[in-house]
Amino acid sequence: MDLSFTAEERAFRDEMRDFFHTAIPERIRRKLREGLHHSNDDQIETQRILNARGIAVPNWPVAWGGQDWSPVQIYMWQDEMQQACVPFPLAFNCSMVGPVIAEFATEEHKQRFLPRAANLDDWWCQGFSEPGAGSDLASLRTTAVRDGDEWVINGQKTWTTLGQYADWIFVLARTDMAAKKQEGISFLLVDMKTPGITVRPIQTIDGGHEVNEVWFDEVRVPAGNLVGQENKGWDYAKFLLGNERTGIARIGISKSRIKRIRELAAFERVGEGRLIDEPKFREKLASVEIDLKALEMTQMRVVAQERTLPRGKPNPMSSVLKIKGSELQQATTELMMDVIGPYVAPFFTEEELEGRNEPPIGPDDAATAAPMYFNWRKISIYGGSNEIQRNILAKAVLGF
């Protein structure tokens, strides 16, 4: 047992850290550090820099631009990127549809879609959830009916993150109405410009526009846009979700949030002293850090197990990472609220914040503390709610 990193691994970590700090513009990283949303242009610019260096999609097969990295290297790449406040390569392209196309789609699909997905030439979004199909995703009711050389899609998707920028959407649709609910679903690739698609924004409680409803009204897509086999879409969806096994804890993001909390708490006054020296605050912060340290070790244990697990096979331990990782990310937003105190109150839209010339009201980051707290409640809901994760653990690990 050797819990330290090898010299090669440490050198790799340094190389990643240097690259993220020097190659990705400070103006983009600053936004994430201060809790602002980066723009879609920032996302594209960052991903193209990463892709030019060959590290936008290291988790993909080498033939399609992936890297032959060890699980430790993948972990370091993720962790350093998060700590450097670099926008993560668009998950819908890189963690979701890319690996599914690389694994299950035709050679023609691979050539057509993968290089563009890696470079963010195509912006993908996810058409999974529906108003009536959240945690019970397999009960989805959007249909795709074969008509000659086309599929005709009807239905409604929701929580479509960043769908307003998307060029393509990958859709789960019911293609066999008679089959058991998991067995009649197919995985389709749909051009967002296809007639009959309507995108409507959903405003979330932080005031932001991140998610959308996507309506399909007699949307006709070529038969060839089916991925893999008809009615096997549920298997591909499970593969897609099982691929994200370790990054889900987002420990690097929590670390960078805590770093920021420490910086700002050093400026806040309490009585004669600083907030950061206040024993109660300090202990609350230390508590979160201790949990985060434990989660980091748990993540390393899962990373070590990765060597022996086949690609796309879910590791139930990633549910532990999701539960604790989401709780800790949310805990950092509460700590930030504590730091900002009464100055969490003033509300500005993102547009007002980005265009403003006046000094901020109250401490730095005051304007983003409450929106982030509100917005990050989503983390324990999306990607399989924490209750679903507990169901998974109850079944897969405890044998209930």
Next chain:
Amino acid sequence: MDFDLSDDQRMIKDSVERLIADRYGFESRRALMRNPEGWSREMWAQMAELGLLGVAFDEAHGGFGGGPVETMLIAEAFGRGLVVEPYFATVVLGAGLIRRAGSADQQAAYLPQVASGELLLAFAHHERHARNDLAHVAATATEQDGVWTITGEKSLVLHGDTADKVIVSARVAGETTDHNGIGLFVVDAVGLNRRGYATQDGQRAAEIAFDATPAEAVLSLDGFPAIAATVDAAIAFVCAEAVGGMAEMHSSTVDYMKTRKQFGRAIGEFQVLQHRAVDMFVNLEQSRSMALYATMMAEEPDAAERARAISSAKVAIGRNGRAVGQEAIQLHGGIAMTMEYKVGHYFKRMTMIEKLFGDTEHHLAKVAQAGGAL
């Protein structure tokens, strides 16, 4: 980075786990505890035979040349068995102090006897008003004609009632809470004024009074660094022990939920109870991670970094151990309230570990003062 065990480590793990599985079932443990000393000399001899007592000592001292990982493996298995023999007092604390503070000659004199099971040790350090302050030493040691004598009262001395020799901390200079001026002495236990008693978790301890008691050896006249390092290693040990206990509580709870029927079905079919068992599992895994971290940092030469890591682990283990223990009792229901059932005994051990060598609040404050856990 790898979490795999070496062949030697796997051998130790197998042998200690077999010992616990074969000889340390719930009823066997109760039989061992019925010995007049509260533990079994025959079991102790067997541990010596298996090489467990000297696992961390140099081969020249009858040891195995192992380190924190080997010790962690033993601790976790002992946690599963709720071992009552004086391993912690003799090997982790007593021999730990001799290894860190003793001269080469002293190590050569004492350690082989510990490894062979002939010599039982205890660490007489805590005093009535020390609470969590490791440097609180009011007992004094004075030298006359080359002989050091010790005067003062030591409290909560783990396995102090059966130790052959006691390592005593006593002040040779400075004020009661100064870090400097704490001596470490070896005192022969024959003739000591000691009052032994059982502890809540089935271990033993003693109050020991020293009244111009002569020391047979001086390990150090500046012993605090060795005390701090030994206590940090001891905390790493109880963290691993707690993981063993939590794992037993968790598996026992899950098994029980699958067999216990109410309302016409196994209670494990109720989702609200399943989720609570899952939360126990999450706490257990987070604890396992922190016990590994404590093991990794137990011999870290930078005392401040080591202490920060060890305190972080103690906080995590203290909180998770409490949560897992309370939930284990609750999910079992009334049966877990009985002395006849094993879960309550693990809960009691967890509870005592939380208060040992600084409770959760104390260690949390230490981490906070040190600038955080990251």
